[in-house]
Amino acid sequence: MLDILEIINKKRENKELTKEEIKYAINNYVNKEIPDYQMSSLLMAICINGMSDEEIFNLTDIMINSGEKLDLSMINPTVDKHSTGGVGDKTTLILGPIVASCGINVCKMSGRGLGHTGGTIDKLESIPGFNVNLTKEDFIKQIKEIKLAITSQTGNLVPADKKVYALRDVTGTVESIPLIASSIMSKKIASDASKIVIDLKVGEGALIKTKEDAKKLAELMIKIGNHNNKEVVCVLTDMNEPLGFSIGNALEVREALDFLDGNMAPDLKEVIYKLASLMVSLGLNIKEENALNLVKEKIENKEALNKFKEFIKYQGGDLDKLTVSDRVFSIKSPYTGFVKEIDALKIGELAKNIGAGRQTKEDIIDYSVGFVLSKKVGDYVLQDEELVKVYLNKKDLSIADITNCFKIENELGELNPIIYEVIK
């Protein structure tokens, strides 16, 4: 007979758990037979002592089987995209229409914001009328008709992960590569896309702070994918400055529209072109360079922009009613010099504080607020030239707090690349 204390002791002593032991722990935690304080002690032992590949495969499998699974076999090929979360990360809004306009089915389930990072679902909800809660049937019908649908999680997918994640969030057990990998992959596998491109953010503004850890996580997610017959590609991208110009829900939707209309922040352009060509290459089974040409064509001829508008309208959204706050303040640079760093983590926190994100699960988001950067890392700025526009509504912000996010120096020195590496 299995016993949770023996399982905890085993992991504390850095021994490998069997599938039955992991199943016992997870399923009984979901059933409330095992209390939080025992699960958190087991999770900490896993964080510190790690897990073998076998343990990770088993954990992922048990997570997937804790709830419903989607079946998308009738709409092949499907390509999914996941981002590990960043500040100003509106890539899903832009990639979906591009890839769909290239003829590939994009079936995307997205989440809400967590911590200092925004969520795609919150961003879409800033569009008046937009419905983020599609039924399974509507979701599949929409993909068949327009090749693109984005919904918040449909049905009871991977409920065990939801419960375990909530506990990890409050017990210092988030930063574990095996637990992160199995959490992401269990959701991707349960939602059944056959090919998955993962945008793995690295840097101070991201969950993963170093390239070494990012590589380990990427390799692990690819292994889990292969073990489940899913093709996974990971792109390691920089998250030291916010991605693109805007941070905040309606502002990011507006940037997505601008982008598809040809006005592109250079870093966002580089990330989008890379992710889009990988997704199209996987989906159509063509070379990446050919895929890139197709992507460029669909943007230039506005098919991608039109697909975006079609998709928003199909889910009930009215882009004409998208509003950003008119309490706009122009923040000037206190110095002349090169923008050496823009602290994504701090800007994310400030965006949350002014209402763009939630402090607690119950908070209501103010979609109209946020920031638009006038300068990006690498730009030269004069004293009293505009650094950033701040869109405020009900909450206030100190000027020093926002200017402190920018590090301005005489010498530019070496900059981080935007894309570190593609791992397949």
Next chain:
Amino acid sequence: MLDILEIINKKRENKELTKEEIKYAINNYVNKEIPDYQMSSLLMAICINGMSDEEIFNLTDIMINSGEKLDLSMINPTVDKHSTGGVGDKTTLILGPIVASCGINVCKMSGRGLGHTGGTIDKLESIPGFNVNLTKEDFIKQIKEIKLAITSQTGNLVPADKKVYALRDVTGTVESIPLIASSIMSKKIASDASKIVIDLKVGEGALIKTKEDAKKLAELMIKIGNHNNKEVVCVLTDMNEPLGFSIGNALEVREALDFLDGNMAPDLKEVIYKLASLMVSLGLNIKEENALNLVKEKIENKEALNKFKEFIKYQGGDLDKLTVSDRVFSIKSPYTGFVKEIDALKIGELAKNIGAGRQTKEDIIDYSVGFVLSKKVGDYVLQDEELVKVYLNKKDLSIADITNCFKIENELGELNPIIYEVIK
């Protein structure tokens, strides 16, 4: 401002915690500001990553200051003795009278049974009328008058340890040398004896399974003692077979009386002589060999036995009413050979199952039940010769369960010593 998640993350990353951080965690856990699930995650990180000496000193200090402290300065010299817990361990009952009869104040606070090990307080409560709840004033008055008092914890000593220990017990975080050391030493220091002898049990029947771990624990407890101006001596003793002949509450009191009357199990004799001479040597500041002679004298002239009777009577106990069950069964050996092992852990569990210990905190102990070994490790036994007498009352026991505790072989081979090492 301190934050529990940052403290947990720091320990997970194997960084040293400051005194303020440890204090914040412990005090807010006691205040119920920090929930069990965060404390258990921190405890697991401590179990796996360990603690520096500085962290351990600070933790011990915070534990001590979480409640009242005893002041025994008016009754110097005082010697305390602690056992890390074993099966059949009645040494406190025997040592107290011996050391007191040598003229040293023995002020002992004892606990109840935990897991498969019995507690001194439970054993004393098997004597009808015996009062285990002395007030601080009665405790000190009794020591002044007869030099010996044993009480269950008086006042609110180290309440933080009590709460943390209860959580460790159910979260797989008991087996940590720094946590064990600071738990034992915080109680010893708060109860203020100036000299402390610790009987550190090693083996399958004990909390500490290996000599290496026992040495580490001993050295750590000595360091903590010295840091607090307490002289500490640790004796590493074997706990692979039960200590002495009897296991069970009234049966162990009876063995203590027998021992002081001259009928001694050889292993118990060796342990008692060693611990008693160390205590007397420390208490009177004389050489250990002179102390040993004094101990022998006090046993031979029955002063120690009379001290035992005086002490029991002083606390209200009536030894004439001590009863053991009359449902006694003689268990015979299934084989002829040498007794190679007697499994202390299993016997302890069986004793608990027949009522000598508690399964849950609410259980009521049956003082009259237990085991008396007819053979000890090293003895030769014939088939159908008696191995052990079983004293049952309301609960039953299978014969195979008890005979399986004995390993009988043709060759004796090498035996463990009873005393491994004295560490000062």
